[in-house]
Amino acid sequence: MKISGSYNLPVAPERAYQILQDPAILAQAMPGCESLEQIGPDEYRMKMKVLLAALSGQFEGKVRIADQAPPTSFRLIVEGSGRIGFLKGDGLLKLSPPDAGAAGLTVVSYEGDAQVGGTMAAVGQRLIDGTAKMMIRKFFDKLASLAG
Amino acid sequence: MATTTTKTETFVGKRIRRREDPRLITGTATYVEDIQMPGMHYAVILRSPHAAARIRSIDTKKAVSAPGVVCVFTGKDTKGVGAVPCGVAMPDLRVPQHTILATERVYFVGHPVAVVVARDRYLARDAADLIEVDYEVLPAVADPEKALAKGAPAVHPQWPDNVAFTYHQDGGNIDKAFAEADVVVKQRIVSQRLVPMAMETRGVVAEWRGADRQLNLYTSTQIPHLVRTIVAAMLGLEENRMRVIAPEVGGGFGSKLNVYAEEALMGYVSMKIQKPVKWIESRRENFTCTIHGRGHVDYYEVAAKRDGTILGIKLKLIQDVGAYHQLLTPLIPQLSVLMMPGLYNTQNIRGDIIGVFTNCVPTDAYRGAGRPEATHGIERMVDILAAELKMDPAEIRLKNFVTKDKFPYPTATGLMYDSGDYATPLKKALDLVGYVKLRQEQADLRKQGKYMGIGISTYGEICAIGPSPATPAGGWESATVKIEPSGKVTILTGACPHGQGEETTFAQIAADELGVGLDDILVIRGDTAVVQYGIGTFGSRATAVGGTALYYALQDLKAKIKKFGEMLLESDDVSLMIGQVIDNKSGKAKTFQEIAGAAYRALKLPPNTEPGLLATRFWEPPNFTFPFGAHIVVTDIDDETGQIKIRRYVAVDDCGNILNPLIVDGQVHGGVAQGLGQALWEQAVYDDNGQLVTGELTDYAVPRAQMMPWIESHHTCTPSPINPLGVKGVGEAGTIGCSPAVVNSVVDALSPLGVRHLDMPLTPEKIWKVVAKKN
Structure with a gap:
């Protein structure tokens, strides 16, 4: 499954880059995130609860940040599994000032691939796309509210 | 005091209500799930979420110490249990070792990895989530044609070409037939993977009585004696120390014509814990780990004379095997090749099968088992040939039928058709449906831009399976x-x-x-x-x-x-x-x-x-029996929604003598329901990573009662000379006759748009796209 989109964060790119890698803020912003702890340089262990239609379950996984080019881009690699299946994702996040050049604003554009398996894939396939979009929007909304 | 009643009335041939x-x-009724025993334990099986992976480690500590859990077994524990067998012997058959629990690798989503045994089934289920399996995910392949391509991931590393077996059969002189042909028509025809979907899922209760050295195994199966012979051998138990009971079985359709890992696994568990143990397959498990049916990609070529005489048929059949051979997996496509000529008088055939491993659950027998695929193929090809020659599809069939004076009739594939009169049911069906008038109506509707189709299928099948030399375990x-x-x-x-x-x-x-x-x-x-x-x-x-x-x-x-x-x-x-x-x-x-x-x-x-x-x-039967019949389906297509409406469904089946017309009707209705399921709605879909994405009844469209048309069921009667009852068999006829009649009808309806073939299922989306593109 391809995932792509963009979101306007109400902070400058440097600040945006910083909060996008701050475990404390990310843990608050990610829907269903129950814990996010650093286990190595640029590597985190994550616990989160996922709700997908009639399915719900806890996921445990790892988040890794790679190809860092502050404050313009980094790559996010996510791997998790739990009772309702597993998910794997790999995406590139690009941060740039808006075309109009408004100060204190960052356009975060993201593009990546996600793969789900197990019960989630067997049962929730039709809903995964919509759920992923919804979770991403919730994430950025929350991040925006925490960023200020 | 009980007395035996004496009756002058007879029962054979009458619509006697089913006593069951x-x-x-x-x-x-008592199904496996209804069996309760003192001290009963419950098993839940942890299954692979990956289509292909190496198991680095399995950590069961948390699960073992969870409340109510008695023990957890993995593939290491069950190494002494024999492999799940393939019952078919073929010269170049590649048989992967099919252990009852995965050991080093998993090969399909749903592959059993561990079993949790607890005093309560919900505690067992919860504990299964606590097992930590470290998988190294490997590339998977789910499509048989992609699996044959160079560079495809190897399902079993020892066989990088993914070829499970090949089979070749020649009859007559096929090259001469094609050389002499005026016309050759070719078509790729897919018979998609289907989920057999018995209403009762599988289930096993195993009860080891140590003091008696006796294993009682209750299992939802079509073959209790074969299960006893095979599972006893897998467990290293003397066969006479094992008793298999199939209580009420809530449908099988071939999916329970098998010996499954779970049957031996429950026997193993009960012998280990010295207590009875029950495992009931969930519906989601049923989707991923009970065999699927069909899974063909067929390449047909038919050679004919300009007058419509069929000279020869070639078939290259790609069978999606899945990750393993179950009991009869490699046999099923061979039945397709045997049935290739259908009811037609041609002595020249060539059939080539390539069985292909994929990272999917194995395929095996599903209602009709090989014959629906073959009938769909030949009946589509005859329609394609008729369209090519601008002949009427009824006329081309009547022209090519084996005539009734030719029986017993030896086919090019080595069968001996016992008895038959193929023109009679077709003519009867044409009369019943009002064929001539319908064709006139169709011409009028076409002038108004409306899509109405008439589809004919004249099927034959191989029943009363079968003489022992032709069946793996005795016939x-x-x-x-x-x-x-x-x-x-x-x-x-x-x-x-x-x-x-x-x-x-x-x-x-x-x-x-x-x-x-x-x-x-x-x-x-x-x-x-x-x-x-x-x-x-x-x-x-x-x-x-x-x-x-x-x-x-x-x-x-x-x-x-x-x-x-x-x-x-x-x-x-x-x-x-x-x-x-x-x-x-x-x-x-x-x-x-x-x-x-x-x-x-x-x-x-x-x-x-x-x-x-x-x-x-x-x-011991001296031969198979060969029932036959004609199904005609009239469809109206809504060009705005792509919805197919079945206006008429006329079935004229000849299954020899009929012992109970009520039961025969039921078999025809049930068979047609499953044929319609394949033709119109059902499809088991794996994505590119080998994830089954149609894993629940919300995504897998098995027909519901309100989706069924009215079936006008009629018969002709040509008794079989093979048995004294004169019966032929009718369990699969409805399914076999149905799907080509439906597809032929829809293709006929859309033929003004230049449509020559459509692959099943004919979902509204598929039809709408065809119509929208042409308009």
């Missing part, structure tokens, strides 16, 4: 008939049913032979400790083979009854009728009760006669 139905429709069937001392009649049949109604039809046969009432007869099946060895119910064989064994056992028993009658009546000229033996000279009679009483009391015996009234027969 009251308990089924009142929910009082005979057994029956025992006993007349108890009270005169009551007990039948033991090896043809263990799963919805076929043998408690009714077998009682009808016995009632007429003995002249007793149906209520005097009990039909027992599905218990290896009670019933002599049997093969089981599949391949439309129960009545034709099992019923025949019963018929011959009844003849033996009647001879013995007569002997006792002669002795008691002091006559050498007696007849057996309406539940008594009558002296033809004096008219004096002895009832069955009197005869049974004398036979068991044994104060005096006829010469060379043993006490008791019991007869057993194992009957």
Whole structure:
């Protein structure tokens, strides 16, 4: 499954880059995130609860940040599994000032691939796309509210 | 005191209501799930979420210490248990070691990895989530054609080409036929993967009685005796120390014509924990780990003369095997090749099968098993040929049928069609549907831009499976008939049913032979400790083979009854009728009760006669039977929504003599429902990573009652000369006849748009896209 989109964060790119890698803020912003702890340089262990239609379950996984080019881009690699299946994702996040050049604003554009398996894939396939979009929007909304 | 009723009325051929139905429709029947035992434990199986992965490690510590959990077993524990067998022997068959739990690798989503045993099934389920499996995910391949491509991931590393087996069959002179042809039509035809979807999922209760050294295995199966032989061997247990009971079986359709890992696994668990253990497959498990059906990609070529005479047929068949061979996996596409010529008089064929491993659950027998695929292929090709030659599809069929003076008819594939009259059901169906008028109406509708189609399929099939040389485990069937001392009649049949109604039809046969009432007869099946060895119910064989064994056992028993009658009546000229033996000279009679009483009391015996009234027969059929028929489907297509409406469904089936028209109707209706499912709605879809994305009934469109058309079911009758009952079999006919009739109808409707072929399922989306693109 391809995932792509963009979101306007109400902070400058440097600040945006910083909060996008701050475990404390990310843990608050990610829907269903129950814990996010650093286990190595640029590597985190994550616990989160996922709700997908009639399915719900806890996921445990790892988040890794790679190809860092502050404050313009980094790559996010996510791997998790739990009772309702597993998910794997790999995406590139690009941060740039808006075309109009408004100060204190960052356009975060993201593009990546996600793969789900197990019960989630067997049962929730039709809903995964919509759920992923919804979770991403919730994430950025929350991040925006925490960023200020 | 119980008495045996004597009846002058006969039962064979009548619409007798099924004697098994009251308990089924009142929910009082006993299925595996209904079995309760003191000390029962419950098993939940952890399955792979990956289609291909290496297992780095399995950590069961948390699960073992979870509340209620007794133990957890993994592939390391069960290494001593024998592999799940493939029952088919072929020269170049590649058989991967199919352990009951995964050891180093997993090969498909749903592959069993560990089993949790607890005192409560919910605690077992919760504990399964606590098992930590470290997988190294590997690339997977789910599409058989992609699996054959160079560089495809190897399902089994030892066979990088993913070829599981090949099979080749030539008949006549195919090259000459194609060289002499005026026209050759070619088409790629897909028969998609289907989920058999028995209403009752699989389930096993295993009860090890250590003190008796006895394993009782209750399992929802079509083949209890074969399960006993095979599972006992897998467990290293003497076969006579194992008893398999198939209680009520809620549908199988071939999916329970198998021996599954879970059957041996539960036996293993019960022997380990010394307690009874129950495993009931969930619906989601059923989707991922019970065999699928079909899974063909067929490349057809048909050579013909300009007048429509078919000269030869070529088929290259790619069979999606899945990750393993189950019991009969490699045999199923061979049935397709055997059935390639359909009802047509051509002596030139070439069939090539490539069985391909994929990271999917194995395919195996599903209602029709190979014959629906073959019939779909040849019936589509005949329509494509008719369109190419601008011939009427009914006319081209009538032109090519094997004519009724040619039977027994040897086919190019080595079969001997027993009896047939193929034109009669087609003509009857054409009359019933009003073919000529419909074609006129179609022409008028086309002028108005409306899409109406008429689809014909004239199918043949291979039933009464089958002579032992042609079946992996023997093709005979057994029956025992006993007349108890009270005169009551007990039948033991090896043809263990799963919805076929043998408690009714077998009682009808016995009632007429003995002249007793149906209520005097009990039909027992599905218990290896009670019933002599049997093969089981599949391949439309129960009545034709099992019923025949019963018929011959009844003849033996009647001879013995007569002997006792002669002795008691002091006559050498007696007849057996309406539940008594009558002296033809004096008219004096002895009832069955009197005869049974004398036979068991044994104060005096006829010469060379043993006490008791019991007869057993194992009957080996000399040939298959070959039923046939014609289905015609009239469809109207809504060009705005792509919805297909079936206006008429006319089925004229010839299954030989009919013992119970009510049961035959039921078989036709059920068969058509599953044929329509394939034609219009159902498809098991794996994504590129081998994830089954149609894993629940919300995504897998099995037909519901309100989706069914009215089926106009009719018959012609051409008795089989193979058995004394003259029956052929009807369990799969509906499915086999259906799908090509539906697709031919829809393609006919859309032919003004230049449509020549469409692959199943014909979903509204698919049809709408075709119509929208052309408009």
